[in-house]
Amino acid sequence: MSTTTLHKAATRGHADHGWLDSWHTFSFAGYYEPERIQFGMLRVLNDDTVAGGRGFGSHPHENMEIISIPLEGSLVHEDNLGHKKVVSAGEIQVMSTGTGVFHSEYNNSPDQPAKFLQIWVFPNKLNVTPRYDQIKLSDSKEHNTLQQIVSPAPGVNPEHEYREHKHPVEKQGTWIYQDAWFNLGTFDAGREFEYDLRKQGNGVYLFVIEGAFLYDGKRLEARDGLGVTDTATFKLKAAEPGSKILIMEVPMKAKLQS
Amino acid sequence: MTNTATLDILVVGREKAILEVVERLINSHEGWKATIVNTEDDAVDASKKQRFPIVLVCAGLSVQEEEALRQRLVGKDPATVVIRHYGGGSGLLENEILGILDQRRKYGK
Numbered sequence: 001m002s003t004t005t006l007h008k009a010a011t012r013g014h015a016d017h018g019w020l021d022s023w024h025t026f027s028f029a030g031y032y033e034p035e036r037i038q039f040g041m042l043r044v045l046n047d048d049t050v051a052g053g054r055g056f057g058s059h060p061h062e063n064m065e066i067i068s069i070p071l072e073g074s075l076v077h078e079d080n081l082g083h084k085k086v087v088s089a090g091e092i093q094v095m096s097t098g099t100g101v102f103h104s105e106y107n108n109s110p111d112q113p114a115k116f117l118q119i120w121v122f123p124n125k126l127n128v129t130p131r132y133d134q135i136k137l138s139d140s141k142e143h144n145t146l147q148q149i150v151s152p153a154p155g156v157n158p159e160h161e162y163r164e165h166k167h168p169v170e171k172q173g174t175w176i177y178q179d180a181w182f183n184l185g186t187f188d189a190g191r192e193f194e195y196d197l198r199k200q201g202n203g204v205y206l207f208v209i210e211g212a213f214l215y216d217g218k219r220l221e222a223r224d225g226l227g228v229t230d231t232a233t234f235k236l237k238a239a240e241p242g243s244k245i246l247i248m249e250v251p252m253k254a255k256l257q258s
Numbered sequence: 259m260t261n262t263a264t265l266d267i268l269v270v271g272r273e274k275a276i277l278e279v280v281e282r283l284i285n286s287h288e289g290w291k292a293t294i295v296n297t298e299d300d301a302v303d304a305s306k307k308q309r310f311p312i313v314l315v316c317a318g319l320s321v322q323e324e325e326a327l328r329q330r331l332v333g334k335d336p337a338t339v340v341i342r343h344y345g346g347g348s349g350l351l352e353n354e355i356l357g358i359l360d361q362r363r364k365y366g367k
Binding site: 027028029030032034037043044059060061062063064097098099100102120122126127256257 | 273318350357
């Protein structure tokens, strides 16, 4: 029997800085809610809107896996590793920040807002050499199927540790230093699908980006989040046309390598 | 009544540029004061001169180095809380410190 924790969209932390409007599923910056610190190794899920021409000036990160998913518009990323990239809706950006990286990110449009999800996952390996990666999502796989966008770092964990599952393409998308798998999918109303967890002991955090989904009779609306643990598989059903979901499978306990 | 007691926080890490940002962020919080050091020996020396209820361990130190430092500092002052700082900036810093203060309030440590 699975255990679930529902976080309705309106219960998230909210910070309106004028140039940045941010909704925090978990405690972040000035939003501190002891009951909402993390879901397993998933620590940050921010739903950000950056005003045209504005952005985050140079600031550091360390020992965190940071995944950015633009939903509308694009961001310009520049870091002290020498990367200057534009990441747009339909692409995914990953940084393994390890020993430390300084970066800035600005809205690439002077007048249109950019919307993106910023997700932080605790690493399973500390002090790695910082790394940047960016991938483009496949348009053909976008509809009525899940597209894997993140999986564990190759070679860090033996694959035989992972549960046999029905979606054997492990290396789709990009990777992070954690036993985590992220999938994105857009589904027609009424379409039902099954998700098989990749690793025993992992949990799954569901985040509805658009539309609505049904999980075991519970209706999840746009920007609602649902944490699911103690299960190896579950079913989801899209409840509105063009419903889009992000499925984040993460370990529930830290297993840190040095 | 205003509480004027300062919370002294020791920050240990290898990356000077990041430590300076962490120091600035902590010091910008009313009532919090950061001291930054690069090595475990410097951390122990600093703790001999002044009491630090909270010690944040930043990037560059391994799990083993963090644990060894914890033993040295907690051995000297059992009330010291040593935790790993993640993220390197404003995102989690305040949360991590508030979390420790919360635990103190609840459990008295």
